[in-house]
Amino acid sequence: MSARQIGFIAGLIVLLGIVVICAIIKKSSLKGEYDERQELIRGRGYKYALLTVMVFNAICLIFGVEGQVPYFSWDYLTLVSIMLGTLVFGVYSILHDAFIGLNNNVRSFVVLFAACIIANLFGGIHHLQQGLLENGQVTFATGSNLTLSVGFVILLITILVQHFSSRED
């Protein structure tokens, strides 16, 4: 197991631990509560996200040359595929006021997204300075931080715009 994989697993365990501790302290369910309209929209969002992932992967397969997509490694494209699906679901449900559940608030997500952006930005800037290409390709190791930062920035901007534009009628 590489150092990166060990670090990833360790980070995941820490994150899960924090979530569980917060849930215990808050004495509330980890599962978000959504009303019927939000559930409907989220279901549609999941459908569009799945379609996006399928189309993206099909494009990669079709346009790949000898099993390789030029300039991008397959592990990086897998991340991009997941990120695209997440973004489609996130943006769609945010714009239709179905992202934030009944027992959550905007501030929690703004803080969470900001933390994710900051956490990935340092690595992203480092790889930008060192060069994103590894053997002529953007790989998971070199491109993941920047990609995640961009993804979370899009979600953060969307959630802020939607929050300030949707006021009581």
Added chain:
Amino acid sequence: MKNLRLKAARAGMDLSQQQLADKVGVSRQTISAIEKGDYNPTINLCISICKVLGKTLDELFWVE
């Protein structure tokens, strides 16, 4: 189609969209969507809203 009767009934009880949403157990945006005519609530939600506002289903949701 806009549901002006719902809006009027809510205003009649001096409730904001958020207050009505809290009493009914949905989000403010759902109440807004119902009033604008962008969302058709289920019968259970209709009944919940009627109970809070003290109106009948016909008075709030029947389409003339």
